[in-house]
Amino acid sequence: MTATDPALTALSSGWCALSLLHGRIEAHVERALQAGHGLSVREYSLLDVLSRQHNGEGGHLRMTQVADSVVLSPSATTRLVSRLEERGLLSRYLCPTDRRGIYTDVSQDGLRLLAEARPTNDAALREALAQAARNPELAPLVRAVESLNVPA
Template sequence: MSVQDSAETAVLVSEWRDLLARHAATACALDRELSERFGLCMSDFEVLERLAEAAEALRVQELAEKVHLSQSALSRLIGRLEKAGLVQRAMCEADRRGIYVTLSAAGDERYQAARPLHREVLARSLAGHRPAGG
């Protein structure tokens, strides 16, 4: 390995570690502040937001891909959100194995209330780390 390769590798590793640290700090801040004020964790908020942005109900599999959770982890999360009255599940009429998820009125209300705090935490946590033009 040349000195240049070693220097480039060190930069890559440093950038990777910085990315991980920023992600962890942002995730912890989101979890803490969303939980304290709205009873939501970061993943709860992400699911509510994806459902709020969707033009129609989303299949659990499609939602799992969007929020980067396994289907089993997402199913547990959806179960908690459904129990809290924030989402609704329905069976797919065409494919009885499929399950659709929609945002309830209470879920939309909680999402809309939590959204400004979410954006505030992102702005605070990611300040100075945005790419040029972003």
């Protein structure tokens, strides 16, 4: 393939459109969450992921799993967890079966904030997708996102 190959150009265009869609959605949701709840998209995502843990086998996530879930590096995830812990939204404790492992749970205040922020997040996501659907370049991607039935 060369830099002017039509297949490469189409692939590049598709990637640019996907990146544009992601950026627009994230910026729209970020503004809504910040204005309404003082949360960033990353903070909301982290609270959401951690709120889905359970006490059964494999129910608690290790920090590397959390990092993968929120698409951050392990060090950035640790800093994010520390900030939310300082705000009283999370707590950390040693894994009872492996003292090297540290688990993180959402506090009652964190769960309450997450419950308050969820409708804002969902509405902002719907708004951002509706706006993007009016753009002919982004409309096919919006349809693809809307057709996904990914379990939470």
